[in-house]
Amino acid sequence: MGVSSEKQALVASIKEKLTTAKGAVLTSYKGLTVAQDTELRRALREAGVSYHVVKNTMTRIAAKEAGMDAINDHLAGTTALAVSTTDAIAPAKAICEFIKKNKLEDNGVLVVKVGLVDGAVITADEVKALASLPSREVLIAKLLGSMQAPISNTVNVLQGVIRNAVYVLDAVRQQKEQRESA
Numbered sequence: 001m002g003v004s005s006e007k008q009a010l011v012a013s014i015k016e017k018l019t020t021a022k023g024a025v026l027t028s029y030k031g032l033t034v035a036q037d038t039e040l041r042r043a044l045r046e047a048g049v050s051y052h053v054v055k056n057t058m059t060r061i062a063a064k065e066a067g068m069d070a071i072n073d074h075l076a077g078t079t080a081l082a083v084s085t086t087d088a089i090a091p092a093k094a095i096c097e098f099i100k101k102n103k104l105e106d107n108g109v110l111v112v113k114v115g116l117v118d119g120a121v122i123t124a125d126e127v128k129a130l131a132s133l134p135s136r137e138v139l140i141a142k143l144l145g146s147m148q149a150p151i152s153n154t155v156n157v158l159q160g161v162i163r164n165a166v167y168v169l170d171a172v173r174q175q176k177e178q179r180e181s182a
Helices: 005-020 034-046 056-066 069-074 090-101 124-131 136-181
Strands: 023-028 050-053 080-084 111-117 120-122
Touching: 005 056, 005 080, 023 090, 034 050, 034 090, 056 069, 069 111, 080 090, 090 111, 090 124, 111 124, 120 124
Parallel strands: none
Antiparallel strands: 023 080, 023 111, 050 080, 111 120
16 A cells, blocks of 8 residues: 655655754644743744644654654654754744743643754754754854954054054153243
8 A cells, every 4th residue: 555645745845944944843732722822923924934734654764765854752752843044043943932932841731842953853852952043143143243243452552552652652741841931
């Protein structure tokens, strides 16, 4: 008995999501209200993350084809896949912020199962650690700030040297004027 073309297309779609993802998070969403689900989807959309409920069997096949068998241990119960093809941190950050904002940490309503970063499978704890990293823009700003600091310090030192030279020359001028008037 062969697999239907519809199921093959679904497996291919999931495999493509897994293999093209810079970052992805698989979650369990059991008990999430419709309002919470709508809010979560909006937050993910704003972060540039696509979010799809996936069938475990199809995801298992897609993961095997993609060489990501490590996620198969986490495919039980309800499963949803949050994927970003541009930002490795965005799915983890958006989901973890939503969990924290809605106080869903300990009640098992929205649970991080496993994550992917550039094809590497990471644990739920690693997903949470990834989510706590500053955004790419913040990291770039910090890097630029640390690069600018030595330049600013050099400019300040040079200005101080010039300022001191001006004070010395002014003092010499004042002494000469006092000698000439005396």
